[in-house]
Amino acid sequence: MKKMITFTINGELRSVEVEPNDILLHILRDKLGVTSPKIGCERGDCGTCTILLNGKSVRSCLMLAVEADGQEIITVEGLSDDGLTPLQDAFIKHNSFQCGFCAPGMILAATELLEKNPHPTKGEVKEAIAGNLCRCTGYEPIIEAVLDVSSQSN
Amino acid sequence: MAIAHEFEYFKPESLEEAVKLKARYGDRARLLAGGTDLIVKINDELESPEAVIDLKGIKEMKRLEFKDGRLFIGPLVTFSELIDSPEVREKFPLFIEAAETVASGSIRNRATLVGNICSAVPSLDSGTPLLTYEAEVIARGEDGERTIPIAEWFVGPKKNALKEGEIVVGVSIPEPPKKHGGCYVKLGRYRGEDLAQVGVGILALEGNEYRVAFCAVGPIASRADKIEKLLQGKKLDNGLIEEAIKLVPEEIAPIDDIRATGEYRMHMAGVMLGRGLRAAVARLNGQGPEYGISVI
Ligand code: FES
Numbered sequence: 001m002k003k004m005i006t007f008t009i010n011g012e013l014r015s016v017e018v019e020p021n022d023i024l025l026h027i028l029r030d031k032l033g034v035t036s037p038k039i040g041c042e043r044g045d046c047g048t049c050t051i052l053l054n055g056k057s058v059r060s061c062l063m064l065a066v067e068a069d070g071q072e073i074i075t076v077e078g079l080s081d082d083g084l085t086p087l088q089d090a091f092i093k094h095n096s097f098q099c100g101f102c103a104p105g106m107i108l109a110a111t112e113l114l115e116k117n118p119h120p121t122k123g124e125v126k127e128a129i130a131g132n133l134c135r136c137t138g139y140e141p142i143i144e145a146v147l148d149v150s151s152q153s154n
Numbered sequence: 155m156a157i158a159h160e161f162e163y164f165k166p167e168s169l170e171e172a173v174k175l176k177a178r179y180g181d182r183a184r185l186l187a188g189g190t191d192l193i194v195k196i197n198d199e200l201e202s203p204e205a206v207i208d209l210k211g212i213k214e215m216k217r218l219e220f221k222d223g224r225l226f227i228g229p230l231v232t233f234s235e236l237i238d239s240p241e242v243r244e245k246f247p248l249f250i251e252a253a254e255t256v257a258s259g260s261i262r263n264r265a266t267l268v269g270n271i272c273s274a275v276p277s278l279d280s281g282t283p284l285l286t287y288e289a290e291v292i293a294r295g296e297d298g299e300r301t302i303p304i305a306e307w308f309v310g311p312k313k314n315a316l317k318e319g320e321i322v323v324g325v326s327i328p329e330p331p332k333k334h335g336g337c338y339v340k341l342g343r344y345r346g347e348d349l350a351q352v353g354v355g356i357l358a359l360e361g362n363e364y365r366v367a368f369c370a371v372g373p374i375a376s377r378a379d380k381i382e383k384l385l386q387g388k389k390l391d392n393g394l395i396e397e398a399i400k401l402v403p404e405e406i407a408p409i410d411d412i413r414a415t416g417e418y419r420m421h422m423a424g425v426m427l428g429r430g431l432r433a434a435v436a437r438l439n440g441q442g443p444e445y446g447i448s449v450i
């Protein structure tokens with residue numbers, strides 16, 4: 001049975017009709033045109049579908065769309081109102097992505113970390129992105145970008 | 155694109171309503187909390203429920219509270235919420251050390267402790283701390299509530315002691331009667347996100363009392379009675395550790411699978427038991443590695 005759900009996505013209130021078995025990732029991409037969360041493993045292993053749900057990173061491939069009803073979602077499209085965040089700038093500066101498939105998830109996982117813990121250790125950065133796979137960079141440039149932002153903030 | 159399997163979705167707002175729905179559908183309904191396990195299972199067609207009952211509309215199921223010497227964990231409490239609770243960290247450090255090894259941050263933000271024990275996979279990280287802290291599972295059905303000691307909860311791989319129509323309403327964990335130190339040792343293929351190949355959870359209580367449990371090395375996570383009996387009342391030293399390691403083959407039955415051979419698991423279980431015992435006793439005495447620092 002179809003159900004109308006309403007939630008905030010990147011600051012905008014949107015309503016959409018979904019089936020109980022619709023996965024949130026697909027609704028975001030196909031019905032709402034929010035395509036930064038990518039379709040990777042679709043079983044919770046790779047992290048490329050990461051979104052911020054009420055400020056916390058979660059995997060949108062493991063959520064039914066109906067579960068988003070009344071919640072607040074942020075993706076990289078909505079991280080900042082003007083331009084890029086310092087973390088996004090640092091990703092460019094450090095060449096932290098090549099194909100870029102992992103980048104939206106990486107950035108959201110690291111954004112959540114820096115919010116909670118503005119000055120993480122290298123170990124804490126690694127732990128924060130442990131569930132996000134990258135096939136290109138070898139992770140080091142990603143970790144460097146996060147640590148760079150942390151060293152610049154006070 | 156949706157999951158191929160179709161089901162009805164319910165989001166009750168009270169426990170009574172949820173219990174009624176569960177009684178109506180029995181095994182044809184699945185309960186949804188964090189969904190990190192259930193959604194994958196439905197997608198893989200390992201589960202084909204007629205109904206999915208989402209518990210997230212029931213406020214009381216979010217309860218996380220320490221009262222009268224017991225910690226109560228409701229079915230909607232996520233691993234992240236447990237890890238972020240200073241009270242749980244202070245009173246149940248072993249529990250936190252194990253919770254921090256569950257999958258990755260964005261899974262822990264959704265995955266719940268109760269969901270973890272309901273899935274009851276043999277490698278579950280929450281198994282050994284719950285066993286050593288002697289937790290109880292509280293289940294509710296149409297006929298009322300009952301309490302299941304955690305030692306009787308795991309009945310087989312991916313099987314728990316719930317009866318058809320019952321819902322877990324919480325897990326209750328008593329604070330240990332004496333000062334304690336703990337250690338959870340997890341062997342994975344790499345650091346970061348992986349399931350345990352072997353897991354050992356140890357509590358050392360004041361007065362040379364020890365509780366030891368294993369996971370991922372048998373059909374269920376369980377306490378190691380023979381090892382505990384050997385250690386009881388004795389001060390830990392190298393000789394005693396050697397003797398305890400010799401008993402490991404009597405306690406566990408690891409299998410070969412895609413993640414490790416049984417032989418490797420057996421050997422490592424002994425090594426991990428020795429290091430875990432040392433760390434737990436050291437922590438009890440205010441020494442040893444900080445919690446969260448792996449001893450292997
Ligand atoms: S697509 Fe969601 S974790 Fe891989």
Ligand code: FES
Pocket residue numbers: 096097098099100101102103133134135136137
């Ligand atoms: S940049 Fe290609 S997967 Fe990370």
